[in-house]
Amino acid sequence: MQRWKLTIEYKGTDYCGWQRQEDGVSTVQLAIEDSIDKFCQQRLTLHVAGRTDAGVHARGQVAHFDLDYGNRALDGYDLSKALNAHLRPQPISIIRAEPVTPDFHARFSACNKLYHYRIINRASFLGLDRDLAWHFKKPLDVKAMHEAAQILVGHHDFSTFRxxxxxxxxxxxxxxxxxxxxxxxxxxxxxxxxxEAEARSFLHHQMRNMTGALALVGEGKWTKKTLKEALEERTRTSGGPTAPAEGLYLMRVDY
Amino acid sequence: MQRWKLTIEYKGTDYCGWQRQEDGVSTVQLAIEDSIDKFCQQRLTLHVAGRTDAGVHARGQVAHFDLDYGNRALDGYDLSKALNAHLRPQPISIIRAEPVTPDFHARFSACNKLYHYRIINRASFLGLDRDLAWHFKKPLDVKAMHEAAQILVGHHDFSTFRxxxxxxxxxxxxxxxxxxxxxxxxxxxxxxxxxEAEARSFLHHQMRNMTGALALVGEGKWTKKTLKEALEERTRTSGGPTAPAEGLYLMRVDY
Structure with a gap:
């Protein structure tokens, strides 16, 4: 039995998120588990670093699975190539497959995650980046957003943004x-x-909810003080809107 | 009569290039002329800075047209907004519309054009940038490509690359x-x-043909010397392959 770590890129637009669901709808996990099944005729389960919602993208998602491949040799390059061949033409790509020790766990061993949220800030709508960024028409004050964002850095109760x-x-x-x-x-x-956000782990919708609140700051509807008070309220109803899924990218998971 | 300059972004994947064709196939020019027709019930002709081939993208294409709007006031923001409303949901966006003097010509007044060609250089196929870049699997020597590229800079007979x-x-x-x-x-x-390439004007397929030859240099199949000899041959058959359309972007036209 060998544990394999996969690093995965996907465009989340046409998937109901990462997680396999009982009704068999199209998810990234199901697509990759299907490709593993086609490769080795085994129905195996992937364990992921961080589930992503419908429409959210990944440039460096990580998942692991255990494969009994008998006594046959298998290297990472061949494994990724085989899985990619079965995944085509879906917008999911295994960018690396590597053998890891049995104590590696995609979720529990992660020490850092990097998310990016992309906002295109202009009046005219998106020709090239539709589904790949949040189109925000009103001008945003980036300096005010960055300054306010520093309030959220550190150890906090993030109930407002979960x-x-x-x-x-x-x-x-x-x-x-x-x-x-x-x-x-x-x-x-x-x-x-x-x-750009980094943490060992994030709460559900935390990144999109923080982004929604920062956009309020950028529009001038909230101040740094409003954001601080919202954080201290520790209730989701104080937190402003949830930014749309299409701007969010899981960029990298560190171990 | 007022001459209008449009700055245009588009994803070229699903269009048979810029230019309107007699058989009415889907082109960027036809789509925008249709939107102008819907806006003002006039069948007007767009004049473009540089035609793009099927599959080629633009972040800053420029075109002009002449509009008789009677005595009614019209500003650029309203015009771009109206055209974009009619263009939706096509991946074409008018990012600016501005009135210009009658001596402005999108093609003949241009003093500089900037093209980018995007190559994604890795073994695994593309999840997020499919149709938006050339996927090149074998490792490319970027330093060798850049050094060889300098041979093409300057005034030359580019017959090899047209x-x-x-x-x-x-x-x-x-x-x-x-x-x-x-x-x-x-x-x-x-x-x-x-x-990245800049010139006052380019020959048909020049950018894609230069890119195809530079990829040969990057792979180690051609040297700087081979490229120089190919340029001096002044015949297309010496020029190597044409890089695919999906990596090419018209970024900007300067006046």
Whole structure:
């Protein structure tokens, strides 16, 4: 029995999220488990670093599974190539497969996760990045967003920014970094605003809820003080809107 | 009569290029002319800075047209908003509309064009950027590509890199800049290789043909010397392959 670690890229638009569901709807987990089944005629279960919601993308999701491949040799490159061949033409790609020791766990061994949230901030709608970013028409004050974001950095009770359905035992998390940066996007003044967040783990919808609140700050509807008070309220109803799924990317998981 | 300049973004994947065709197939020009017709009930003709082939994208294409809107006031923001409303949900966006003087011509007044060509250089296929970049599996030597590219900079007869159907009177052009740069693409060593080219004008397929030849250099099949000799042959058959359309972006046109 060999444990394998997969690093995975996907466009989440046409999937009902990562997690396999009982009704067999299209999910990323099901698609990859199907490809493993086609490769080795075994129905195996993937364990993931962090489930993503419908429409959320990944550039570096991680999952593991255990494979009994008999005495035959198998290297990571061949495994990723075989799985990718079965996944085609779906927008899911195994960018690396590597053997790991049995104590490795995609979720429990993770020491850091990096998420990016992409906002395209301009009046005209999106030609190239539809489904790949949040289109926000009103001008956003990036400096105010970044300054306010620093309130959320550190160890806090994040009840304000967790989904009401979140099943985590504790609402406390340590957010190590939350940066808001602006990049040129087009030749007419349109900007991409990228929110970068790092933590060992995140609550359900935490990144999208923090983004929704930061957009209120960027619009001038909230101040740094409003955000601080919202955090201290420790109730989801104080937290502002949830940003849409299409802007969110799980970029990397560190071990 | 008012002349209007449009700056346009589009995803070229599902279009048979920019130019309207007699058989009425889906093209970017036809889609925008249709939107103008819906807006003002006039069948007007767009004049473009540079036609793009099927599958080629634009972040800053430019076109102009003349509109008789009577005595009614019309500002650029309202015009772009109206055209975008009619274009939806197509992946074409008017990112700016502005009134210009009658001596402005999208093609003839252009003094500089910037193209980017995107190559994703890694073994595993593309999850997120399918149709949006050239997937190149074998490792490319970016330094060798950039050094060889400098041979093409300057005033040359580019017959080797023009399509056999190219209708330009002269095969001579002045290439002002051709840079090949590498960017991190994923967390597993995959790289994005971007070729940036600037010139007042380009021959048909010039950018894709230069890219095809530079990929041969990157693979080690051609040297700087081979590229120089190919340029001097002044015949398309010496020029190597044409890179696929999906990696090419018209980024910006300067006036």
């Amino acid at each position: 989904d009401s359905q979140c099943q985590a035992k504790s609402p406390e998390r340590t957010l190590d970094r939350l940066d808001v940066i602006a990049l040129d996007y087009d030749s007419c003044g349109g900007r991409e605003i990228r929110i | 399509d056999s159907q190219c209708q330009a009177k002269s095969p001579e052009r002045t290439l002002d800049r051709l840079d090949v740069i590498a960017l991190d693409y994923d967390s597993c060593g995959g790289r994005e290789i971007r070729i």
